[in-house]
Amino acid sequence: MQLDAKNRVTLDLCSSRDNITRISALLSEAFEKLDLPEEATFDLKLAATEALVNAVEHGNKYDERKMIRVSCEARNGAVIISVRDEGDGFDPAGVPDPTLPENILKEHGRGIFLMRNLCDDVCYNEKGNEVTIVKKIPNAD
Numbered sequence: 001m002q003l004d005a006k007n008r009v010t011l012d013l014c015s016s017r018d019n020i021t022r023i024s025a026l027l028s029e030a031f032e033k034l035d036l037p038e039e040a041t042f043d044l045k046l047a048a049t050e051a052l053v054n055a056v057e058h059g060n061k062y063d064e065r066k067m068i069r070v071s072c073e074a075r076n077g078a079v080i081i082s083v084r085d086e087g088d089g090f091d092p093a094g095v096p097d098p099t100l101p102e103n104i105l106k107e108h109g110r111g112i113f114l115m116r117n118l119c120d121d122v123c124y125n126e127k128g129n130e131v132t133i134v135k136k137i138p139n140a141d
Contacts, residue, residue, distance in 0.1 A: 008073030015060035043118040050111035059085030089128030
């Protein structure tokens with residue numbers, strides 16, 4: 001993966017499980033080129049993977065005709081990752097809290113929780129089909 005002169009990259013790929021693995025590996029390469037601390041790399045890779053899984057599974061519903069756009073950049077002491085799908089979107093406030101007793105044993109529902117706990121900021125566009133993850137890292141420019 002080649003970062004441009006502003007330490008950013010954008011990828012457009014179809015919605016498939018194989019591409020989740022591919023993008024995750026490419027992001028790891030970008031983090032290595034940015035010389036990020038190991039813990040930050042782990043947090044960002046896991047958060048990005050969760051966002052990608054949500055985009056493929058919930059957003060685009062495994063429809064390989066639909067695209068996912070992933071962007072990653074380092075600026076202002078942070079790494080910023082955005083993942084956008086072509087789905088209908090959703091309301092993140094409507095996602096049940098996975099730490100409540102009635103949700104602990106459910107197989108799904110932890111992705112947003114993980115992203116929020118691993119990164120400094122997680123926000124969605126108004127439609128709910130794009131998530132932006134921010135991890136503050138000194139000297140990440």
